């Protein structure tokens with residue numbers, strides 16, 4: 001079944017109907033004041049958190065490091081740190097909240113990605129039911145295959161999973177880290193360690 005031809009309003013109404021049914025099954029009085037608009041709100045939130053299922057990946061705009069085309073810093077490393085992300089765990093549909101760091105080695109054409117584009121990529125792949133391990137892989141592949149043409153990509157994420165925080169084992173301390181590597185980062189452990197060490201450098205708060 002495809003919803004592509006439907007307006008987002010009817011899709012929201014359809015989801016809201018089913019949310020209302022779930023609330024009834026849970027034993028709630030769906031007509032009481034506080035819950036009257038809840039199915040619509042839940043539907044709207046679900047649509048927002050799964051928007052990547054119905055939209056295209058954002059284009060990664062590139063810039064040239066040198067204007068005369070001569071690459072003066074071969075193997076320059078770019079590291080975008082502390083990108084906040086929220087995704088839905090595909091097993092429980094509960095939030096996963098974390099930070100992601102995206103590093104790449106500039107390719108032979110000396111092209112770099114727009115700063116905000118990296119953040120948009122992370123947000124895009126987080127906007128659907130996910131596994132954290134797949135999320136870092138998708139971000140790494142998207143950047144590796146983009147017009148940036150980097151020599152390698154390394155993506156690190158660290159996150160809290162609400163499905164283990166508020167239910168089940170209810171662990172309040174455990175976080176999950178996942179790392180994806182592409183290109184030169186796959187075999188060059190020295191380079192990988194170097195970038196992982198850079199992650200511990202001062203944070204934005206100490207810069208401004």
Ligand SMILES: [Zn+2]
Nearest residue numbers: 089091092163
């Ligand atoms: Zn889960």
